[in-house]
Each structure stands twice: as structure tokens, then as C-alpha cells.
Amino acid sequence: MFEKILIANRGEIALRILRACKELGIATVAVHSTADADAMHVRLAxxxxCIGPPAARDSYLxxxxxxxxxxxxxxDAVHPGYGFLAENARFAEILSDHNVHFIGPKAEHIRIMGDKIEAxxxxxxxxxxxxxxxxxxITNDEDxxxxxxxxxxxxxxxxxxxxxxxxxxxxxxxxxxxxALSTARTEAKAAFGDDSVYLEKYLSTPRHIEVQVLGDGKGNAIHLGERDCSLQRRHQKVWEEAPSPALNASQRxxxxxxxxxAMRELKYLGVGTVEFLYEDGRFYFxxxxxRIQVEHPVTEMxxxxxxxxxxxxxxxxxxMNFTQKDxxxxxxxxxxxxxxxxxxxxRPSPGKITHYHVPGGLGIRVDxxxxxxxTIPPYYDSLVGKLIVHGRTREECLMRxxxxxxEFVVDGVETTLPLFRTLVRTQAIADGAYDIHWLEHFLAEGEGKS
Structure with a gap:
């Protein structure tokens, strides 16, 4: 087992990793930008x-x-969390060259799956x-x-x-x-430094279903069910649940x-998520x-x-501690x-949290x-936290x-709590009758206002 893990991330995922390390008896190192000097994981590590100024390129990257x-x-090991360098194959290779373990997949698998075409x-x-x-x-319009x-x-x-x-x-x-080709290429070049694009059939009302996997890198791999991440805004996940209300046991x-x-054949190492669109009873990769996903807690629950x-x-x-039958x-x-x-x-709302109270009780978890x-800094993503709720049934879960x-109170900054209070009282959500476009239609119609 590792003796000391450096957590190459920030926010709730850094704290989540730190807690796991402590339970395993592993010493921890927190890295932080000057903007995160007062972060909770820094206090507890x-x-x-300190690895640099606020800009991610000068610190976390x-x-x-x-x-x-x-x-x-x-x-002797680095856990990258999610985002930042979590899916950077070169980072994994550089760590190996310096005799430091990368807690994640083999570099070759990161590289393959990071290229959508090769994936x-x-x-x-x-x-x-x-x-x-x-x-x-696709190299030209004719093709x-x-x-x-x-x-x-x-x-x-x-x-x-x-x-x-x-x-x-x-x-x-x-x-x-x-x-569409021209715009996609321009956006891709600006965001990723690569203007390569490809074409797929557009599915009109799919759900977003992802399967959680775990492999030991030696040919053993298991799945831990699926998550439904269909409630999205601008392709960003907002609400995730497990299991999906759209699947039955045999489909699952x-x-x-x-x-x-597939992961056994690939000899995949670590955790990963294989994501699908699901429409009319069929799955499409x-x-x-x-890497670990933001929404991994629902699978843990x-x-x-x-x-x-x-x-x-x-x-x-x-x-691995578990086999598939477990x-x-x-x-x-x-x-x-x-x-x-x-x-x-x-609109992002960075600033100081003046009052903060998280809910409690049976089946409630806040990461x-x-x-x-x-003070929530303006330099990074705007995630305050994740509220995860478990119930014996979906109906009980929704009520909880x-x-x-x-009960959740966050004062001093604007948050998306009012949106979720509306969604949890909406009939389509109660029925599980939504697809990846549902939330944007809901918001466009003004129903998300409160």
C-alpha cells in the first residue's frame, strides 16, 4: 500500500479523497493555489x-x-481526482518516470479513451x-x-x-x-487545441446512461450498475440517480x-465510467x-x-475486495x-458564504x-457541494x-437550490419521464423559476 498520497485537486473531491486516505491509514499531502489557502482539505491534510497563483494553468495544471x-x-503516489490532470496521459507517464504512482488507469487507456474517434x-x-x-x-465537407x-x-x-x-x-x-462543421471545428480548436471532428446519428429523445466499472489491470473487472444522468443543461449534468428509472433488471x-x-479484455485498471445514449430500448456508446466521476456517490449509496x-x-x-456476485x-x-x-x-456567484447549514438524517449525505x-473563489468551477440522498425506493428517495x-441553507451567494426544490416537486421528475433535452425545455418555458 502507498505510504503518502498527494491529492492533485481541490474542493469537495480533494476532501473526499483525503477522507478515504485517512480511513486507509495513508498520510496525505494537499496542494493548493494561493486562492485556496483556507480550503478545508488544506486544513485537514x-x-x-502551495503550488502557485490562482489561475489553474499556473497551479493545479x-x-x-x-x-x-x-x-x-x-x-509516493498522486490521486488526480476529476478534472484538471485526471485524464492527462502524459502526466501519468511523467509521474512514472519519477517513480511516483498515478492513481488511475494506464496511460495508454487514458490516451485511447481521450480521443473520441479512437474510443x-x-x-x-x-x-x-x-x-x-x-x-x-471528417476532413472535408464532401465527406x-x-x-x-x-x-x-x-x-x-x-x-x-x-x-x-x-x-x-x-x-x-x-x-x-x-x-455546423465550421462552428464545431472553431470551438474545438479554441477549447482543446484540436479541430478534428466526426459525425454521429443524432438521437432525438435519448437518456444518458452510464455504467460504473472497476478493474484490477490484470484482467479482472466488474460493473456496479448504472447511473441515469439525463437531467442536463448545455450538456452539463445537473441531477444524477441510480438505478435508472428507465431500465429493468435484465437490461441492467x-x-x-x-x-x-470489455474492461476485462482491455485489462483496465481502476475506476471508470462507460457512457451511453439510450433510446427505444437500445444503448449507444x-x-x-x-477517472472517478463527480456523481460516483450515488453508486456508493x-x-x-x-x-x-x-x-x-x-x-x-x-x-479487488469484490467479485461481480458480491x-x-x-x-x-x-x-x-x-x-x-x-x-x-x-450566472456564477462567487463570494463569501455567510450562513451554511447542511441537512441531516437517515440516508442523507453531503459532499x-x-x-x-x-469564500468561493471566482477562478474555478462553481460547485458548492453535492447533496446525495438514499431511500429504499425511488418514491421514498424523492420525499427524503x-x-x-x-433544510439546506447557503446564504451570501446565489445557488441552484431553488431550481432543485422546484424539480423535486415536478410531476415529470416524479414519473422519471425525462430525457437529455427535458431540463432545457423546462427552463426555456420558465417552469424552473422560483
Missing amino acids: DESV NIPSLLAACEITGA KKTAQRLGIPVVPGSEGG AHRVAAEIGFPVLVKAASGGGGRGMKVAMTADDLSQ TEIGEIVAA IEMNT ITGIDLINEQIRVAAGLP IVLDGHAIECRINAEHPRTF SAAYQGY LRRALD
């Missing part, structure tokens, strides 16, 4: 190192500074169902029109190195395609085993995230398994991402690094979530 922090503190080819080879589309990147004619309109133009909805445009007809088992078998703990164990070369889904869990944003315009008097949201 065994050691802390500064690989030389992170390496120096490892050397100064003697950390799709790999998924097909491993027997995972994919969305119909181009075999590779794009040919592929679009073959798969049928509407089509989706997607950045090969993309994520978070950037470099993604819909072309409803042939007349729209050239403009079938897609889970397809994914687990869209991407794989080779219904399985009772600490995913960060398992992630650290397998990275250290230890065997995985039993118990009840239902929902997560709401509480952001420091205006609840209607979603947050915030506290009363904490309603109560928990009413």
Missing part, C-alpha cells in the same frame, strides 16, 4: 504545499510544481454498441455530406478531443451541415456485463471517462462500496449538484468542502430529497 511537491514531501473504434472492437456515424475524423446521407439526418458534429458539450453542433438538414444486467467483459478506497487499492497492486443494488439514490450560480440565469465564512433540500 497532514502536509500542504502546473506539472513541474506538482512534481516538486511530490519530491519535497516524499509522496469509438475500441468500443466496437470490444463488443460495445455504438452510435452510427463516421468511421473516423461529411456523404456520411450524413448514409446515416440520415439529423446528425451531430462532435469534437474528437471534446467534452462538456464544447465542439458539438446539431445539423438538422443538409443545408445546416457546413455551418445485460449492458453491465457487456461493459465488464458515446465515451468513456477514465446503493452498493455500499467506497469507490475511492477501491481505486487506491487496485492502483497499489492489491486485489455486487447487490440496494434501494435508490439521487444526487443534486449545488452550484454557486443564479438559479435562473446560471462539500464549503463552510460558514468560506424534498425534505433535505428544504
Whole structure:
């Protein structure tokens, strides 16, 4: 097992990793920018190192500074959390070159799955169902029109190195395609430094279903059920739940085993999430995230398994604590991402939290690094915390979530709490009758106002 882990992240995920390390008896090193000197994980870590000024490129993305922090503190492993360098294959390789373990997948798997085109080819080879589309990147408009004619309109133009909805445009007809290509390429170049794009069939009312996996890198891999992440705004997840209200037990088992078998063949190491669009009873692979996910707590709530703990164990070369037959889904869990944003315009609202009270009681979990008097800096994402609720049934979970949201107090900054208080009282949500476009339609119609 590792002796000391450097946590190369900030906010609630840094605190989450720190807690797992403490329960494993592993010493921790917190790194922080000057803007995060008063962060909760910095206060609780065994050691802390300032790695630069507020801008992420000069601190949390500064690989030389992170390496120096490892050397100064003697950390023998780095946990990247999510975001920042979590899916940077070169970072994993550089750490290895300096005899520091990267707590995550093998660099080759990060690289393959980080390229959407290569990821799709790999998924097909491993027997995972994919969305119909181009075999590779689209180099010119003529090829794009040919592929679009073959798969049928509407089509989706997607950045090969993309994520978070950037470099993604819909072309409803042939007349729209050239403009969609041009815009997607421009956005992809600006966001990722790579203007490569490809085409996929556009599904009109799909759900977003993702399967959580865990592998030991030696050919053993299991799945831990699925999460439904269909409530999204601008391709950003807002509300996640497990299990999905759209799947039955046989569908869950079938897609889970397809994914687990693929990970066994790949000899995947660590945790990961294989993401699908699901429509009319069929699954279509869209991407794989080779890291821990923001929404991992809902899986932990219904399985009772600490995913960060398992992630650290397998990275250290230890065997998995569980086999597939040990995985039993118990009840239902929902997560709401509480952001420091205006609840209607979603304008970021950094500032000092003047009052802070989290809900409690049976089945309530809050993953947050915030506290009363904490100042949310303007330099990073606006996540205040994640409210995760578990119930024996989905109905009980929703009622418990309603109560928990009413108890949650965050004053001094605007938050999205009012939006969630509206959603949890909306009939379509109660019925589980929503797709990836539902929330944006709901907001556009003004129903999310409160």
C-alpha cells in the first residue's frame, strides 16, 4: 500500500479523497493555489504545499510544481481526482518516470479513451454498441455530406478531443451541415487545441446512461450498475440517480456485463465510467471517462462500496475486495449538484458564504468542502457541494430529497437550490419521464423559476 498520497485537486473531491486516505491509514499531502489557502482539505491534510497563483494553468495544471511537491514531501503516489490532470496521459507517464504512482488507469487507456474517434473504434472492437456515424475524423465537407446521407439526418458534429458539450453542433438538414462543421471545428480548436471532428446519428429523445466499472489491470473487472444522468443543461449534468428509472433488471444486467467483459479484455485498471445514449430500448456508446466521476456517490449509496478506497487499492497492486456476485443494488439514490450560480440565469456567484447549514438524517449525505465564512473563489468551477440522498425506493428517495433540500441553507451567494426544490416537486421528475433535452425545455418555458 502507498505510504503518502498527494491529492492533485481541490474542493469537495480533494476532501473526499483525503477522507478515504485517512480511513486507509495513508498520510496525505494537499496542494493548493494561493486562492485556496483556507480550503478545508488544506486544513485537514497532514502536509500542504502551495503550488502557485490562482489561475489553474499556473497551479493545479502546473506539472513541474506538482512534481516538486511530490519530491519535497516524499509522496509516493498522486490521486488526480476529476478534472484538471485526471485524464492527462502524459502526466501519468511523467509521474512514472519519477517513480511516483498515478492513481488511475494506464496511460495508454487514458490516451485511447481521450480521443473520441479512437474510443469509438475500441468500443466496437470490444463488443460495445455504438452510435452510427463516421468511421473516423471528417476532413472535408464532401465527406461529411456523404456520411450524413448514409446515416440520415439529423446528425451531430462532435469534437474528437471534446467534452462538456464544447465542439458539438446539431445539423438538422443538409443545408445546416457546413455551418455546423465550421462552428464545431472553431470551438474545438479554441477549447482543446484540436479541430478534428466526426459525425454521429443524432438521437432525438435519448437518456444518458452510464455504467460504473472497476478493474484490477490484470484482467479482472466488474460493473456496479448504472447511473441515469439525463437531467442536463448545455450538456452539463445537473441531477444524477441510480438505478435508472428507465431500465429493468435484465437490461441492467445485460449492458453491465457487456461493459465488464470489455474492461476485462482491455485489462483496465481502476475506476471508470462507460457512457451511453439510450433510446427505444437500445444503448449507444458515446465515451468513456477514465477517472472517478463527480456523481460516483450515488453508486456508493446503493452498493455500499467506497469507490475511492477501491481505486487506491487496485492502483497499489492489491486485489479487488469484490467479485461481480458480491455486487447487490440496494434501494435508490439521487444526487443534486449545488452550484454557486443564479438559479435562473446560471450566472456564477462567487463570494463569501455567510450562513451554511447542511441537512441531516437517515440516508442523507453531503459532499462539500464549503463552510460558514468560506469564500468561493471566482477562478474555478462553481460547485458548492453535492447533496446525495438514499431511500429504499425511488418514491421514498424523492420525499427524503424534498425534505433535505428544504433544510439546506447557503446564504451570501446565489445557488441552484431553488431550481432543485422546484424539480423535486415536478410531476415529470416524479414519473422519471425525462430525457437529455427535458431540463432545457423546462427552463426555456420558465417552469424552473422560483
